[in-house]
Amino acid sequence: MTKIETKPLDAEELVKSKLQELIDFRKENNDIKEFWGKQFDLGLAWVQFPEGAGGLGLNPKYQLMVIETLRNEGISQQNRVANILGIGMGAPTIIEYGTEEQISKYLRPMFTTEEIWCQLFSEPGSGSDLASLSTKAVDDGDGYIVNGQKVWTTLGHLAKWGLIVTRTDPNVPKHRGLTFFIVDMESEGVDVRPLRQITGEAEFNEVFLTDVRIADNQRLGDEGDGWRVAITTLMNERVALGGGSGGKGGGPIRTLMNLWSTKKDELGEHDRKVMRDQVADLWIKAEILRLTNQRAKVMAKSGDAGPGGSVGKLFSAELNQKIFETCMSLEGAEGMLHPAGYPMVRSEEAHG
DSSP, rough: OOOOOOOOOOHHHHHHHHHHHHHHHHOOOHHHHHHHHHHHTOSSHHHHHSSSBBSSSSHHHHHHHHHHHHHHOOOOHHHHHHIIIIIIIIIIHHHOOHHHHHHHHHHHHHTTTTEEEEEEEEEEEEOOGGGGOOOOEESSSSSSSEEEEEOOOOTTTTTSEEEEEEOOOOOOEEEEEGEEEEEEEETTTTEEEEEEESOHHHHHHEEEEEEEEEOOGGGETTTTHHHHHHHHHHHHHHHHHHHHSSSTTTTTTHHHHHHHHHGGGOOHHHHHHHHHHHHHHHHHHHHHHHHHHHHHHHHTTTOTTTTTHHHHHHHHHHHHHHHHHHHHHHGGGGOEEEEEOOOOOHHHHOOO
């Protein structure tokens, strides 16, 4: 009897096949966290990651196919926003520096948002100069004892895990004396306090660490190698924060376009022409930013974040300011109002 050999699927066919399985699963299951778990198990969380770690070991360009397909199907990928500090920054760092045990333990509940992550880098005296941080981790032979204070910790009040940089050797140049850990935010000695903004939000927090014990198996990278690990996290942070547009025409520019469609007929002829040019110019810049970030994401997912993420983060901050200034101009006096309470949308989504 002649043996029939089957031709292995190429990368694109493999991704399409798994996407169809995932979409079919969604039709039978309305629980979004179970869906995200299935997405992880199929290797469609980060296709460039190894098999078994939420990936398929493929070119990161196929992740764009996954995200676009799910978006067109109306299937939420809100986990990437709700747990952005984990999915966007923690996961690439763990893949590069983590042990097999750490990869197996942390990535799946991170992707499903069952465990929210935060980033403990900035300190009251160490903002832009991160390497000057003073939070200390002392090896007592049975792990590390950490003492210090961190600030501007996004989602710290909801996080199960935190990425933290500490000083383990004060007797060497500042960049060489740092060590990077994963800290359990529910550990004894971790005190998270909200930082209230003028809007009433408390998206940020300050975190006090008093004799917090961190086991050696929660260290990422070698002792004293924390600066190199932190740079990996920061490069991916710039890509994640600079690039979250929600697709073509999405993000802040969508807010402006929707507002323009409702307000343009209320303007006089001269004002309408001037504002139309401003809106068009901002839409073009938003599209340039989207394409720049798309390239930066592909680079980051291939293991080389490069400077593109930094460019995107800077450009997005400046562009978003101009977009919302234009929104304010369109709104007129009504732009000074905001919904009662100004709800903290991102945190509620992460918690739910």
